[in-house]
Amino acid sequence: MRFFDLFELPVSFQLDNELLLERYREIQKKVHPDHHASASDNEKLLSVQKASEVNDAYETLKKPLTRAEYMVAEHGFDVRHEQHTIRDGMFLMQQMELREELEEIESATDVEAAFDRFYSDVKQLINEYTAKFESEFNQSSFESAADAVRKLRFIYKLKEEAQLLEDKLLDF
Amino acid sequence: MAYSEKVIDHYENPRNVGSFDKNDPTIATGMVGAPACGDVMKLQLKISEGGIIEDAKFKTYGCGSAIASSSLVTEWVKGKSIEEAQKLSNTEIAEELALPPVKIHCSILAEDAIKAAIEDYKSRK
Numbered sequence: 001m002r003f004f005d006l007f008e009l010p011v012s013f014q015l016d017n018e019l020l021l022e023r024y025r026e027i028q029k030k031v032h033p034d035h036h037a038s039a040s041d042n043e044k045l046l047s048v049q050k051a052s053e054v055n056d057a058y059e060t061l062k063k064p065l066t067r068a069e070y071m072v073a074e075h076g077f078d079v080r081h082e083q084h085t086i087r088d089g090m091f092l093m094q095q096m097e098l099r100e101e102l103e104e105i106e107s108a109t110d111v112e113a114a115f116d117r118f119y120s121d122v123k124q125l126i127n128e129y130t131a132k133f134e135s136e137f138n139q140s141s142f143e144s145a146a147d148a149v150r151k152l153r154f155i156y157k158l159k160e161e162a163q164l165l166e167d168k169l170l171d172f
Numbered sequence: 173m174a175y176s177e178k179v180i181d182h183y184e185n186p187r188n189v190g191s192f193d194k195n196d197p198t199i200a201t202g203m204v205g206a207p208a209c210g211d212v213m214k215l216q217l218k219i220s221e222g223g224i225i226e227d228a229k230f231k232t233y234g235c236g237s238a239i240a241s242s243s244l245v246t247e248w249v250k251g252k253s254i255e256e257a258q259k260l261s262n263t264e265i266a267e268e269l270a271l272p273p274v275k276i277h278c279s280i281l282a283e284d285a286i287k288a289a290i291e292d293y294k295s296r297k
Binding site: 079080081082083084085086087088089091092093095096099150151153154156157158161 | 203204205206207208209210212214231233276277280281284288
């Protein structure tokens, strides 16, 4: 089952999250195993499988990164599981500098302000590569769209690491 | 996940961490990244006029296996010709460090870093 079809949504990165949630709940009601209490074991099993598929589809489409990963995977670029390395020197240099910046953030005079600045840079990068992914995807340039998704994975990973460090330093 | 003793040794005492001046004409730089885990690796080789790798340094952001893989290759490539270094394969790295299958991409990254650095060297000549 194709995920977008499941929720009767167009294959598009732009997505109405409220509509997705609404459709998800409607389907989940129909397939939930509890509603099949009187069904045969086989039917119960099918309903459990279906419920888990629907969950998986919802979780995948809900978040921008997994949605983009799913969209290029549908065109043969399985960026989540590939052993691909990238060699874009300019991009990687920038990633390395951002990681160095994060390492030094501890010694900033105002740590909170330093994190704000860092997140704003990360957000800008996310916007840049998301826009690139969307435009390449919409032009059916799936190879280039996949490349943008690979870069987004680096940027989201950096954001995750920044959040972990922030929790540690600011003791949330 | 349990790391092998060799991984832990390289992780705790990484060899040849650092950078050379990338504008130095004898220095070749290889930058590679693994989108699967967000690892970024920079490997720099100091190459003599005769094509022998005299020194190597690395800087890696990633997991223990990625750091160990890059630390190990800096030791291995020293004294080798670029032809010999180019032949180093990820399976040798993975075997030496006893990397589990889920960490094989770390050894691929290290192999690709050598290849990227050698390409950089050749493109400068």
